[in-house]
Amino acid sequence: MKIAVALVCAVIAAMGAAIAFAYSGFYDVSATDQHTRPVYWLLEKTTRASVAARAAAIDVPPLTSAALGERGLRLYDEHCVQCHGAPGVAPSPFALGLLPAPGNLAATAIHWTPAEIFWTVRNGLKMTAMPAWKFRLPEADLWAIVAFVKQLPLISAPEYAALRRLSAPLQPAAVPALQTFDIDAQRGKDALLQYLCLTCHEIPGVIGIQAAVGPSLDRIGTRAFIAGVLPNTPENMIRWLRDPAAVDPRTAMPDLYVTERDARDIAAYLATLR
Ligand code: HEC
Ligand code: HEC
Missing domain, CATH: 2.60.40.420 (Cupredoxins -  blue copper proteins)
Structure with missing residues (x-):
């Protein structure tokens, strides 16, 4: 009984401290102030585990076709390069001020599975500037982007510039007829x-x-x-x-x-x- 009362008191005290902290103005929300090492670690691990758990059930279609990669390049150039940059291409100036900083996806491509990249692009990442594309791009285009991102570590800056010049302009994706979806x-x-x-x-x-x-x-x-x-x-x-x-x-x-x-x-x- 005494233990239960002590526990309840501890929980109430912790909640009170959290509310006092929120109102105090003590925490620095600026994007020029990096998280402390433990908080950074916690956020990083939480993100990786959350993405991995949710991506586990996703079936990955074949991603090797050249046409898919080329469409992915166009889509990447239109929607991602502003924040993530590309070989030899810097992100737009506004993106340099984001915290967390949008990673260079050449590294992500090596360590993340296609399903994890797909899940992240589709759903975005809460409390980062990473947008969800689920309501903006059809599923086939999301996979085209994944196909291209997986190739990023193999592309040099001159190759990226050449691919950009050579690939056909982006055509809008075919969208399924409205009647195929229930309200x-x-x-x-x-x-x-x-x-x-x-x-x-x-x-x-x-x-x-x-x-x-x-x-x-x-x-x-x-x-x-x-x-x-x-x-x-x-x-x-x-x-x-x-x-x-x-x-x-x-x-x-x-x-x-x-x-x-x-x-x-x-x-x-x-x-x-x-
Ligand atoms: C407005 C800026 C912005 C745009 C546009 C954007 N991202 Fe991101 N992205 C971010 C930020 C910020 C993160 C989070 C980085 C972190 O948590 O360390 C992120 C994270 C990711 C991650 C998780 C892997 C990692 O290394 O953090 C992937 C994969 C990703 N983005 C892919 C894309 C793709 C593909 C596109 C284009 C369809 C895109 N992003 C567009 C800002 C952006
Ligand atoms: C930039 C601000 C802005 C955004 C974003 C916005 N709205 Fe509005 N919305 C307004 C304004 C202002 C009015 C009043 C329009 C008028 O009376 O001419 C309005 C009116 C409406 C009305 C009519 C309300 C009434 O009283 O009759 C609806 C419904 C509505 N918005 C829904 C939405 C939905 C759903 C979204 C998101 C898809 C949205 N709005 C996004 C500003 C916005």
């Missing part, structure tokens, strides 16, 4: 975290910034009109989400490149807010 409100909830909706709206049921740049979406499912102009039907909500300015040219809500599938799922989630 999925839960997926819509996940998707709206990927379109910065919370940076402008308060949205019930979702954790995040919840800033009031735009109106709260509380009970949006019961609202008669969208943005005061469109009758609140599923079709109109999709229209609004995909191109707000086409509905209201003066609106501050931008076109966030929401795909048709994602707009359909987000609209389904918003309809549940009653």
Whole structure:
């Protein structure tokens, strides 16, 4: 009994200390201040183990075709080089100030399995600037990028420059027909975290910034009109989400490149807010 009371007291004291630490301003959040060695070690090990555990179940398709590698190069050049650089190519200036620093993937390619690289590119890494590409690139393109990243340690700077010059311009990927996907409100909830909706709206049921740049979406499912102009039907909500300015040219809500599938799922989630 005494031990239980002591334990509860210890837990309460630890929680109190953590809250006091959070409010104290003692911790330096600046990106110019590297973590201490133990914290760095902890973050590094946690990331590696988390990625390895989640990548274990992924089936890796054949990655050796030249066409796949070439498409991967184009995609890498479009989406990754700004942060990770390439042989003989520095990352963009903004990326030099990131903490954690985006690694040179020639080293990653040697130590990480294709499944681990795929998982990371698809899902991104929390609390780093590594974005999730799941809602931006189709699965086949993610594998093309993995195929190219695995080749990175073998490519010299002049070879990279030559490949870049020679490879064909990037054509948009073929996307599966909308009818092949069921409407999925839960997926819509996940998707709206990927379109910065919370940076402008308060949205019930979702954790995040919840800033009031735009109106709260509380009970949006019961609202008669969208943005005061469109009758609140599923079709109109999709229209609004995909191109707000086409509905209201003066609106501050931008076109966030929401795909048709994602707009359909987000609209389904918003309809549940009653
Ligand atoms: C906005 C910057 C940014 C962009 C764009 C970006 N990354 Fe990253 N990436 C990061 C950061 C930051 C990390 C985390 C590094 C760490 O935790 O040490 C990271 C980590 C990774 C990792 C984990 C391996 C490692 O060595 O840390 C892989 C793999 C990766 N990125 C691949 C890619 C690929 C492929 C693309 C393009 C589709 C891409 N990244 C685009 C910033 C970026
Ligand atoms: C940069 C800020 C910004 C972002 C990001 C943004 N919105 Fe908006 N949104 C607004 C503003 C401002 C309005 C008010 C528009 C008007 O009335 O013309 C609005 C209006 C709306 C409305 C209509 C609300 C009503 O009261 O009728 C919905 C629904 C909506 N946004 C959903 C979303 C979703 C979902 C996302 C993410 C895909 C999103 N918004 C991202 C700024 C933003």
